[in-house]
Amino acid sequence: MPAATNPPEYQPTTHDAIVVGGGVAGSALAYALAEDGRKVLLLERDLSEPDRIVGELLQPGGCHALEKLGLSDTLDGIDGINVHGYVILDKNETCHLEYPLIPGPSAATTRPARGRSFHYGRFVMKLRSKCLQHPNVTVVEAAASGLVRDLHDNRVLGVHAIQRPSKDEEVHLECHAPLTFVADGAFSKFRKDILNTAMQAPSHFVGLILHDVVLPMPNHGHVVLADPSPILLYQIGSHDTRILVDVPGSSYPSNTNGALVEHLRNHVAPQLPESGRVRTAFLDALETQRPRVMPNPYLPPSKQGHVPGLVMVGDAHNMRHPLTGGGMTVALNDVVILRNVLNKRDFPDFATAPDKQVRRALKTWYWERKRLSSVINILANALYALFSAGQNPAMQVLRRSCFEYLRLGGECTAAPVRLLACIAPQPMLLVRHFFAVAVYGTWTTFKRERIWWFPRTVYRNFATLATACRVILPLCWYELRGAPKAALAYLAKAN
DSSP states (O other): OOOOOOOOOEEEEEOSEEEEOOSHHHHHHHHHHHHTTOOEEEEESOOSOOOOSSOOEEOHHHHHHHHHTTOGGGGTTSOOEEEOEEEEEETTEEEEEEOOEEEOSSTTOEEEOOEEEOOHHHHHHHHHHHHHHOTTEEEEEOEEEEEEEOTTTOOEEEEEEEEEEETTEEEEEEEEOSEEEEOOOTTOSSHHHHOSOOOEEEEEEEEEEEESOOOSSTTEEEEEOOSSSOEEEEEOSSSEEEEEEEEESSOOOOSSSSHHHHHIIIIIGGGSOOGGGHHHHHHHHHHHSOOEEEEEEEBOOOOOOSSTTEEEOGGGTOBOOGGGOOHHHHHHHHHHHHHHHTOTTTOSOGGGSOHHHHHHHHHHHHHHHHHHHHHHHHHHHHHHHHHTOTTOHHHHHHHHHHHHHHTSOTHHHHHHHHHHTTOOOOHHHHHHHHHHHHHHHHHHHHHHSOGGGHHHHHHHHHHHHHHHHHHHHHHHHHHHTTOOHHHHHHHHTTO
8 A cells, every 4th residue: 555645835925926937027927016116026937048949139128127116137147239220131122110219308308218138037037136236136947836725706816836955855836915916928727717719839949059140221110021930130249149040830740850950041040141151150059059949839918817816927927929029028018017007006905905906907907018018919920920921922012012101211110110219109001001001902913914904913913902801810810809888999099
């Protein structure tokens, strides 16, 4: 008869708030709540420096959110690179997109908008360091294993966590707080039981680091319009440049038998720029590095408040294709808004706050965040659809017309760049310019075709406009479904 096992002995702890996950969203949220005078427990499974191939470019809107949170100094001392804009490469043609001017320190001054690129792990370690130094934050290296729930109304009272001080030792914690914020990332273990949305992965990124290359335009992110889908290049350190190759579909060539490397060498390398050692460094990296693969997920946001005591934030709550580098900006902006709606004046103590008041605050957060998050989500997924046109004639027309439209200058360039920089929280501005791209494509097709091909041209242009609707309208529906009239009016404000 097997020996009886004793149930684990839990060491209880009580805090004003618990944050599960010490990534960008979790660390920033823990610090923001602590700055408001709340006692915060930050649980992170592994406090060593993380190593990821995405989350390495922060748009100007994200840098501004860091300033609002008092965390802008986390961008210092990590060998980061200032980002001035983007360059789109289509074979031998170039489209240069420079970030615009934004208001400066005083009302009468302006300054260029700037993003920042870096090694993801170094940035996260700086955020965690700020939490470790804050007297109101308790950082514990432990894996959250489950939620502590009230047996009567299913309220979340906190989390169970497991510490492993040594290989053979476990310490079980039962952590209590009036509010638990789950920010455990793209592969959240709690999402399935809390949210009613499922993660989709329309493609994968294959990542490598290129050493000592000179990009066609330094201090800019580069998008190569390759076949069948885009390639990203941006410098993340003094000597390091990240390359991300998009592989469409739910599967990719095997990395075990060498099929992935052969695909990269034979199909991707010839489409890279030869200047600045980019192509040569890519081929060298294939010989010395193992390509790393990560899915490019899409997760529409969900309303919250239906589970008392619990809030999902960051990638655990909402994701979009990482093509435009807006993910961290969404997460940081979410923290800014969440901190404002759960402010100390309205919520002096989370423990005594009525559930109805908390639900109302989370509803406000959900719709207020939409002004920026919906722009970033729709833009990222719509651009990916256009830039991975494949063999679809209508999509090819839209991809080419997008490239030419952005080169027109004036507001045709300035407005999309503001959207890309995550400094224009205007969903209708995005929709207007997306359809302007489609109309511009039909106009250029009319000008190019012979008059006797008029019926065929009309048919092709109709197909182009219909395809544009099929790309943008479902994304808008996912973002704005269930919106009350007041929220729609708010989202349309300033457009």
